[in-house]
Amino acid sequence: MHKLIAEPPDTKMLLLGNEAIARGAIEAGVAIATTYPGTPSSEISLNLFQISQESDLYFEYSTNEKVALEVAAAAANSGLRSICVMKHVGMNVAADALLTLAYIGVKGGLVIVTADDPYMFSSQNEQDNRFYAKLSGLPMLEPSSIQEAKDMVPFAFDLSEKLQLPVILRTTTRINHSTAIVVLGKILTLKTKDDFIKDPFNYVTVPAVSRILHARLLKILEQAENISATSDYNFITGGGIFGIVCNGISYNYVFDAVNDLNIKDKVKILRIGFSHPMPQTLIKDFLKGCEKVLVVEEGEPYMEEAIKAFAQEEGLTIEIKGKSRDLFSRLYEFNPAQVRQIIAGYFVITYTPAQALNLSQMPEVPQRPPTLCAGCSHRATFYAVKKAAEGMETIYPTDIGCYTLGFLPPLSMGDFLICMGSSIGSSGGFSKATNKKILSFIGDSTFFHSGIPGLINAVFNKHNATLVILDNGTTAMTGHQPHPGVNMKKLNLDGYEPVSIENIVRAVGVSHVTVIRPYRIKKSIDAIKEALNVDGVSVVISQEICTLYAKGLKKGHGRPFYINEKCKNHRECINELACPAFLIEDGRVKIDATICTGCTVCAQICPEHAISPLKK
C-alpha cells in the first residue's frame, strides 16, 4: 500500500512538503487530480499518480496546465472534489481558463496548487504567483510549514465549497522540498461520480452572462475577506511596539530571528496564511498598535503594497517598510541570517553575526555544472545537427527540457528560449527577420504541451525552418512522467494508445518529415542535411529512449566501450561530445566503464577507430 494512505490518523510521519500536500488532498477526499509536471511541484502529482493506481482517485497527466485546469474545472462543476497541480509558470498557461473560471466558480471543491520557485532553482523565471490570486479574484492560502501544507488542503476544499470558488494554494520551493514531521488527519471517503446540472445562463460566459458573474465574484470576495479576517491562518504572536508582517517560508526565518535576537517582548508578528483577500480589518488593528512595521515576504511587495494602502485609509503615518535597497530584495529566496540581520538593523537591536571563515586563500574548486547524462541521445542528435549544418550560418532556438543543457559548450546548441513551446514560435520570427538557417529543438512532452499550435502556424504562414523533435519517450527532466506519446504498457498500465508525433506532424501539412535514430550518426547527419535543404518547414523526429529512463525500466544498456591502442590522442571524442563517461588520465583519454552506456556515438566519430566495445 502507498505509504501516504497506509498509516492511521494521528500517526507522525516524516514527509516532504509535496508528500504532505498529496496527503492533504487524500484526506480531503479528492476524486480528480490533474497536472502537467514541473519542478518544484512534481512529487505532489507523482504521489497522487501512484495512489490512483490503488484507489478510486482519478489522476491524469494532462497535455498542459490549461487542459489540466479545464478538466478539473468541469469535474468540480459536476460536484467532485478536484485538484490541479502546476509549477508557477504553468499558471501562465492555465491563466486563460483561470480568470474566467473565477467568474463561473465551482460546486465541488477545486484547489489549484501553484509551486513558485524563488531563486529559480529549476525555472526560467521567479514570478510571484500571488498576483494571480489578485488578478483572478480567487482566495489564496500560503503554508509556512509542512504540517500546514497538509492541513491547508482540506481547509481549502471546505473553503472552496463554501464560497463556490476555486482556491489557490501557493507554495514556494522551500515548502515543496522541505521535510518535517507531520501528524496525519482522517481520510474522507471520495465520491467517484456526481452530476452536472445544466445552467447555461451561469455557465456559458457570453458577455451578458459574464457581466452578472463578475458582480457575483466581487460579492463573494467580500465574504471571503470576512473569513480571511478571522481565519486561524492569519494569526498574531508576541507583543510590543514593533510589528512584523510575514507569510509562507519567511515566517520561519522571522520566528527564529525574534528568538535568536531575544526580542519577543518588543515585536509582534502577524503571519498571513490566508493572503487573498488580505485580512483588512485584522491588519488595520495590528498597525494601530505599532510604531514601526517591517514586511518580510519573498518576491514582490504583494503584502507591503496592500498594507501601505490600509494604513493610508486609516490615516496612519507610521513607518512601513519591506522592499528597498537597504532592506529586502525582490530577488531570489531569503535565508535565516539575512532576515535576522535586517530585523536587527531595522529595529536597532544589537547583534553579532556568526564570523565568516577567512577563505581568501581557498584552493579553487572546479565547477560542477549539470550535464547531459552519459549516453544521452540528445548529445548524439546535437552532434549530428552540428555536423549537418557545418558551414551554414544558423540560429538554434531551443525549448524546455534536459536538452536545454545542449546550449552549454562544447555542443553550444541553443540560442534562444523563453518558455514551453517557444522553439517553434520563435523560429518563425527568426526566419522572417534574418537570412540565417533556423534549426530549432523541442522535446516530445513539450511538443504535446505547446509545440503543436506553433508548428501549424509555421506551416500555414510559410516559415522557413527545420524543427528537430527530440523524442526520448518520456518527460525526462521532471522525473520521467508519461505524456500522450508514451507507451503506457512500459509502466504496466493498460488501455492507453500512444499518440504518434509523426502522424501529427504529417497531418498538419509538414511536407518533409524524417524519423532518425540518433545513435546512427552518419545516417542522421545525412537525413538532417536533406531536411535543411527543404524550402519551408521540415521536421526531423529523433527517436531514442532516455538512457536514464531505460535504466529505470531495467532495459539493459549496450556493452561499455574502451579506448584501444590505436588512439592518437586527437580527443575529438571528448572535445566534441563532452560525454561524462570520458576522463583524462596521464594525458590520455579513458572511458569510465561504470558510466558508459555503450551508445557507440564516440566510436563512430573517432578518426582512428580507437574506441571499441569491452569484451565480456
Add this chain to the structure above:
Amino acid sequence: MDTTRLIIVAVGGQGNLLASRVIGEAALNSGIPVRMSEIHGMAQRGGVVESAIIFGDAQSTIISDNEADVLLGFEPSETLRALNKCNSDTVVITNLAPLPPFTVATGSDTYPDLDGLLDFIRTRTARLIALDATALAIEAGNILSVNMVLLGALFQTNAIPIPSQRVKEAIAKVTRKAFLESNLKAFDLGFTAASSIG
C-alpha cells in the same frame, strides 16, 4: 532544545537524500524535532545535491552561510566548496575519494590538491575527520553504501543529538532489505574509522 545545524553536500547519485531520510527517521523515532530541506534541481545530471538538516526548536529549514555546526561532505572538493557554510566551531567530516567533475576531465578546470585541501579545512574549523568512505563501502560489500559509511562517521562524533542505535533502526526501516547487511556493516566501518581518527 538547542539547535544543531547539519549540512550535507554530495554529487548527484551518491545517496545523500537517502542518508538525509535515515537521519530524519532516526530523529523522529528519538523524539528530536527535525526539519530538512534539499536542493537537487538537476542532480541526476551530475550536479551538486545539498541537504540541510536542523535539529531542535528552530523553524527554518535552511542554513545560512557561516552557521552550520556540522558539515558532512561526500566528496572532497564539494566539502571545500561548502566551507562558506562553516565557522571556526564547525565539525567537518569528509570522504577522501574524489569524483572529479567533467570540467576536470576535459582539462578546462583542475582538481585541487587533496593534502592542501585538507590542511585548508583543518586549520580553519574545529575538527576535521577525513576518511576514504568509498574504500570502506567496497569493504562493506557495496560501493553504493558510501552514504552509510559517512553516517557512521557522523554519528561517532556525537555532534548530532541522536544515539547510533536509532540511526541503525532507521537504516533498517528506510533502506532496501537486500542491502541491509552491507549498509549496517558500512555504518560500523565508518563509525570505527572515525573513532580511530578521533
